[in-house]
Amino acid sequence: KAGVTQTPRYLIKTRGQQVTLSCSPISGHRSVSWYQQTPGQGLQFLFEYFSETQRNKGNFPGRFSGRQFSNSRSEMNVSTLELGDSALYLCASSLQGVETQYFGPGTRLLVL
Amino acid sequence: SQQGEEDPQALSIQEGENATMNCSYKTSINNLQWYRQNSGRGLVHLILIRSNEREKHSGRLRVTLDTSKKSSSLLITASRAADTASYFCATDEGSGNTPLVFGKGTRLSVIA
Numbered sequence: 001k002a003g004v005t006q007t008p009r010y011l012i013k014t015r016g017q018q019v020t021l022s023c024s025p026i027s028g029h030r031s032v033s034w035y036q037q038t039p040g041q042g043l044q045f046l047f048e049y050f051s052e053t054q055r056n057k058g059n060f061p062g063r064f065s066g067r068q069f070s071n072s073r074s075e076m077n078v079s080t081l082e083l084g085d086s087a088l089y090l091c092a093s094s095l096q097g098v099e100t101q102y103f104g105p106g107t108r109l110l111v112l
Numbered sequence: 113s114q115q116g117e118e119d120p121q122a123l124s125i126q127e128g129e130n131a132t133m134n135c136s137y138k139t140s141i142n143n144l145q146w147y148r149q150n151s152g153r154g155l156v157h158l159i160l161i162r163s164n165e166r167e168k169h170s171g172r173l174r175v176t177l178d179t180s181k182k183s184s185s186l187l188i189t190a191s192r193a194a195d196t197a198s199y200f201c202a203t204d205e206g207s208g209n210t211p212l213v214f215g216k217g218t219r220l221s222v223i224a
Contacts, residue, residue, distance in 0.1 A: 004154070033211060035214075042215070042217065043216075043217075045211045045212070045214075058211070090154055090155065092155070100157045100160060101155075102157065103147075103154035103155040103156070104154050105153055106152070106153065108152070
């Protein structure tokens, strides 16, 4: 089976812009989770989608949003980018949720 | 939310030696997982141990879980240069489909 894919892999934006990141899970996986990874804060949970519904949400401002499509592909959007949003954004898929997560390679976002 | 804490933060050993990393957490869990991350890439699942298990092996990996002390250890035997990576523990909070919470990781360097 193909692994989790994320696009784009690298992105440079300026403050105030918005960005959309995409994640295609492993075929058959219905759960997609998003994480933000920074050197200072480590891996922080953003949200989880299961069968097109947001099932869990982390402690992030409303500028961070996401959605999941009927084919389980997921997107996350960050509006009004801030310098502190510079991070590696990781997506992970699993069959049901908190069991083994399969991670994509990540999207590295740099906000200038 | 709770977060696993890995110890030590960084570890440097010679090839062939064993590496031990520890993880402590705060609340009851259903299972604990260990992941590896090579520099700037996605995480790879290594092993999952359930709360009713005390020890688990997978190749050169040995994981123990002590729920009374709320701690786990990951032992990598006969380490190789290719084991150089960051290692994270991840826990769920044991109450349904709550998201995984990751620690900040142990950075392992194996010197050839």
